[in-house]
Amino acid sequence: MDLLFLGTSAGVPTKKRNVTGLALIEETGSDWFLVDCGEATQHRLLRTRLSLHDLQAIFITHVHGDHCYGLPGLLASAGMSGRKKPLTIIAPAGIAEWFKATQQFTQLYLPFEVDFLPTEALDTWSFAHWAVDAIPLSHRVPSFGYRFTETAREPYLNTEKLTADGISRGPIWGQLRKGIDAFHDGQTLKSSDYVHYPHPARCVVVCGDNDQPELLRTFCQPAQVLVHESTYTQEVADKAGDTFGHSSAALIATFAQSIALPNLLLTHFSARYQANPEQSPSIEDIRSEAAHYYQGPLFLAEDLARYRLAKTGDLSLVTS
Amino acid sequence: MDLLFLGTSAGVPTKKRNVTGLALIEETGSDWFLVDCGEATQHRLLRTRLSLHDLQAIFITHVHGDHCYGLPGLLASAGMSGRKKPLTIIAPAGIAEWFKATQQFTQLYLPFEVDFLPTEALDTWSFAHWAVDAIPLSHRVPSFGYRFTETAREPYLNTEKLTADGISRGPIWGQLRKGIDAFHDGQTLKSSDYVHYPHPARCVVVCGDNDQPELLRTFCQPAQVLVHESTYTQEVADKAGDTFGHSSAALIATFAQSIALPNLLLTHFSARYQANPEQSPSIEDIRSEAAHYYQGPLFLAEDLARYRLAKTGDLSLVTS
Numbered sequence: 001m002d003l004l005f006l007g008t009s010a011g012v013p014t015k016k017r018n019v020t021g022l023a024l025i026e027e028t029g030s031d032w033f034l035v036d037c038g039e040a041t042q043h044r045l046l047r048t049r050l051s052l053h054d055l056q057a058i059f060i061t062h063v064h065g066d067h068c069y070g071l072p073g074l075l076a077s078a079g080m081s082g083r084k085k086p087l088t089i090i091a092p093a094g095i096a097e098w099f100k101a102t103q104q105f106t107q108l109y110l111p112f113e114v115d116f117l118p119t120e121a122l123d124t125w126s127f128a129h130w131a132v133d134a135i136p137l138s139h140r141v142p143s144f145g146y147r148f149t150e151t152a153r154e155p156y157l158n159t160e161k162l163t164a165d166g167i168s169r170g171p172i173w174g175q176l177r178k179g180i181d182a183f184h185d186g187q188t189l190k191s192s193d194y195v196h197y198p199h200p201a202r203c204v205v206v207c208g209d210n211d212q213p214e215l216l217r218t219f220c221q222p223a224q225v226l227v228h229e230s231t232y233t234q235e236v237a238d239k240a241g242d243t244f245g246h247s248s249a250a251l252i253a254t255f256a257q258s259i260a261l262p263n264l265l266l267t268h269f270s271a272r273y274q275a276n277p278e279q280s281p282s283i284e285d286i287r288s289e290a291a292h293y294y295q296g297p298l299f300l301a302e303d304l305a306r307y308r309l310a311k312t313g314d315l316s317l318v319t320s
Numbered sequence: 321m322d323l324l325f326l327g328t329s330a331g332v333p334t335k336k337r338n339v340t341g342l343a344l345i346e347e348t349g350s351d352w353f354l355v356d357c358g359e360a361t362q363h364r365l366l367r368t369r370l371s372l373h374d375l376q377a378i379f380i381t382h383v384h385g386d387h388c389y390g391l392p393g394l395l396a397s398a399g400m401s402g403r404k405k406p407l408t409i410i411a412p413a414g415i416a417e418w419f420k421a422t423q424q425f426t427q428l429y430l431p432f433e434v435d436f437l438p439t440e441a442l443d444t445w446s447f448a449h450w451a452v453d454a455i456p457l458s459h460r461v462p463s464f465g466y467r468f469t470e471t472a473r474e475p476y477l478n479t480e481k482l483t484a485d486g487i488s489r490g491p492i493w494g495q496l497r498k499g500i501d502a503f504h505d506g507q508t509l510k511s512s513d514y515v516h517y518p519h520p521a522r523c524v525v526v527c528g529d530n531d532q533p534e535l536l537r538t539f540c541q542p543a544q545v546l547v548h549e550s551t552y553t554q555e556v557a558d559k560a561g562d563t564f565g566h567s568s569a570a571l572i573a574t575f576a577q578s579i580a581l582p583n584l585l586l587t588h589f590s591a592r593y594q595a596n597p598e599q600s601p602s603i604e605d606i607r608s609e610a611a612h613y614y615q616g617p618l619f620l621a622e623d624l625a626r627y628r629l630a631k632t633g634d635l636s637l638v639t640s
Contacts (some may be wrong), residue, residue, distance in 0.1 A: 012397045013365050019393075039393040040360035046335050063426045073339075073359040076385050077332045105418035107382045107461050141427050147431045300615035 001026065001150070001202055001309045002318065003227065003265070005301045006044040007036075008219035010231045010246070010268045016275045017303050018044055019254060020268060022206060022227065024148060025130060030054045034205045035146060036061055041070035042077050047304060052078035052313050053085070057129055059312045060091035060119070061208025062143035068095055086113035086200035089130070090125060092142055093118045121146045128152065133220045139245040145207035149287045154311070155179070155195045162194055162251040199311045209268070213255035226261055227301075228252050228271075229268035236281070237268070249286045252281045253293035259316040263315040264294055267301040277304075321346065321470070321522055321629045322638065323547065324587070325621045326364040327356075330551045330566070330588045332384050336595045337623050338364055339386035342547065344468060346449060350374045353447075354606065355466060355526045356381055361390035362397050367624060373405070374399035376447055380411035380439070382463035388415055392395060392422045399430040406433035410445060410452070412462055413438045431603060439464045455539045457530035459565040465527035467473045467539060474631070475499070475515045482514055515577025519631045527586070531565045533575035544633040546581055547621075548572050549588035556590070556601070569606045571614035583635040584614055587621040595622075 002025040006017030019038030023045075026032065027153075034041070045052070049120070060068050068091075089095070096116035099133070102108060120142070122246065123266050124133045130153040137143045157177045159169075166171075167189065172182045175191075182189045205220050206227040213228065220226055231237075231246035249266065256264040269283060277284040287300050297315060299307060306318040322345040327338030339358030343365075346352065351374050354361070365372070372394070380388050388411075398407070398459040409415070416436035421426060437445065440462070443454045448474040455576040457463045477497045478488075487493075487509065492502045495511075502509045525540050533548065540546055550573075553567035569586065576584040589603060607620050617635060619627060626638040 012400050013366065014364050018363070039390065040363050042340070043333050043360050043363070046333065063390055065422075065426050065428055066395050068426065069389075069396075070359065071387055073389045076389075080332050094425040094427075098422060100416060101421035101425065102385075105414040105421065107414075108385055121542065221397050 002306050004306045005303055006041050006305055007269045008269060008301045010270050012271050014271045015223050023050055031056050033053050034058045035055050036067040037070040037074055038066045039069040042074040045274045051083055055090040060144045061218050062141050063092055063094040075110060076108055083112050086115060088115045090117045090119055105234050111211040137208060137215055138212040140210040143208035143210060145205055148204045150202040153197050153201055158194050158232050180195055185253050202309055209245055211243050211247055213247060220259055220260055225309055225315050227265045230266040231268055231270050249289035250293055261296060262313060263297045265299045265301055267273045323622055323627045325625055326361050327358050328587045328621045330590050332591050334591045343370055354378045356387040357390040357394055358386045359389040362394040364421050372401055373403050377408040379466050380415050383412055383414040383609050384463050395430060396428055403432050406435060408435045410437045410439055457528055457535055459530040463528035463530055466527055468524045470522040472516050473485040473521055476518050478514050522629055528563055531563050531567055533567060533572050537579060540579055543628055545583045545585055545635050547585045550586040550606055551588055551590050553605050569609040570613055573610040577614045581616060582633060583617045585619045585621055
């Protein structure tokens with residue numbers, strides 16, 4: 001599972017950072033999910049190898065424009081490029097209504113079906129290799145986090161034990177490997193005695209805007225990676241006297257440390273933070289504040305940076 | 321008056337070209353008008369010196385997304401950057417309804433007033449130095465062209481004639497210069513006898529999508545510049561067997577030649593046309609087809625290219 005950031009800016013785009021969008025790419029390198037779709041997400045996609053034909057589903061965290069205004073254009077372009085495959089969009093209810101109004105008033109006809117499912121249902125949505133569920137967060141409007149949990153893991157079949165137990169290579173091996181118990185020589189062979197998974201299921205939590213990381217304590221328990229906003233440093237938030245429903249670097253880092261989170265991936269930075277560390281304030285202010293409170297592997301997302309979550313649960317920057 | 325293109329692609333963005341947007345910039349270099357606002361128009365603006373605080377009005381030609389999906393994000397960013405000044409948007413009625421729905425469903429609050437005026441009224445809208453009127457075109461949805469006519473021209477006062485007529489320098493000169501008749505030595509002095517305008521009023525026509533240039537024959541009569549779509553070459557249009565309501569290079573160029581248009585500025589090119597003339601089909605195919613039918617000064621717009629309409633009526637590319 002790769003995480004490719006299409007936008008890492010809060011509220012407004014900057015010359016270097018677009019507003020929010022994140023592609024989660026399957027092992028194959030083609031099938032992918034999109035979480036949030038700020039304006040010009042489709043423009044960022046032109047600089048990747050991802051195709052709108054391979055997009056499996058879109059998840060929207062909340063109705064604010066910097067997380068959804070790219071949706072009509074992206075879907076229109078998918079249509080113009082000939083997509084026919086239905087597309088699932090999991091989003092707060094307002095998004096479906098807004099999209100319907102957009103279709104009506106701008107005479108947008110799509111050659112594929114769009115199935116809107118309300119995030120508020122808090123279902124578990126199943127895809128080929130991943131299950132996704134959601135959690136309500138705290139922001140100025142209803143905002144959600146999405147948890148992607150791997151369901152199709154590679155099993156390890158203990159062939160030494162099978163051989164030692166006198167079960168020779170054959171269809172039974174395949175059956176056990178698939179998790180199905182088998183009957184052999186008058187005995188029931190339990191799949192779980194011969195199969196195990198060398199690594200826990202991969203699990204990534206991607207959150208919308210949120211000023212109460214504490215809400216994620218249980219939800220993040222199985223996660224190897226948390227992608228969370230870090231709009232300001234605490235100093236800036238204190239000076240403004242209002243967080244506008246956002247988290248500071250200190251707040252989210254303190255939470256991550258308290259749950260011993262394996263990897264913290266910060267994004268959604270206020271436009272005031274310069275990419276150039278020689279200018280002030282810079283994105284390095286966010287990094288140093290977060291690093292002060294969180295001792296685990298810390299990543300600050302950049303537009304078009306791609307991170308890989310290995311089967312081992314390790315997260316690393318992919319350098320091409 | 322400068323014309324700065326923010327997008328020159330039809331339908332979908334490409335790596336080099338954004339969807340439609342055009343800034344018309346006043347002599348001062350700061351006050352400006354926007355015609356059409358495709359997705360990521362605000363991103364293009366980050367690469368110019370134009371400020372959303374100096375934007376005088378927005379004109380939308382028609383409701384298709386590649387001409388308007390950038391509107392909510394651009395207005396949201398204007399609000400976040402502290403704009404308080406009301407903004408006039410002249411647009412087909414569907415745009416106002418769509419924007420209202422967008423505000424409602426995405427909880428967008430602006431700290432300034434937006435006054436929507438329907439293009440369908442075909443009024444003349446007056447601004448400090450320009451009057452703007454509109455004309456209905458022919459497309460799959462109602463589409464319009466806007467004509468910008470200079471109203472605040474620099475008058476030339478014939479001081480030689482004034483001196484010869486025994487009227488010496490004084491307040492009367494200023495009065496006549498302003499176009500007001502004056503009383504002097506028992507005689508009425510007509511301003512028009514002493515004042516003239518060395519050049520005709522500048523006039524630019526900017527059109528939305530349109531497959532019948534002929535509709536513009538009278539409207540374009542005073543124009544020095546026509547900005548018009550040229551989505552395909554005729555060969556491509558013929559192959560497709562459907563123009564989808566668009567003009568070919570041959571069609572618009574033939575029309576421009578027939579009215580002896582002073583300057584033809586083409587834009588809104590299908591994504592298939594490559595910027596690199598060594599690839600095929602390239603934008604040069606459009607250029608050579610248009611040049612075959614139109615012998616006047618021909619310009620093919622590029623993203624972020626800036627053209628200047630001089631007081632003389634000459635159009636030229638501004639090289640910085």
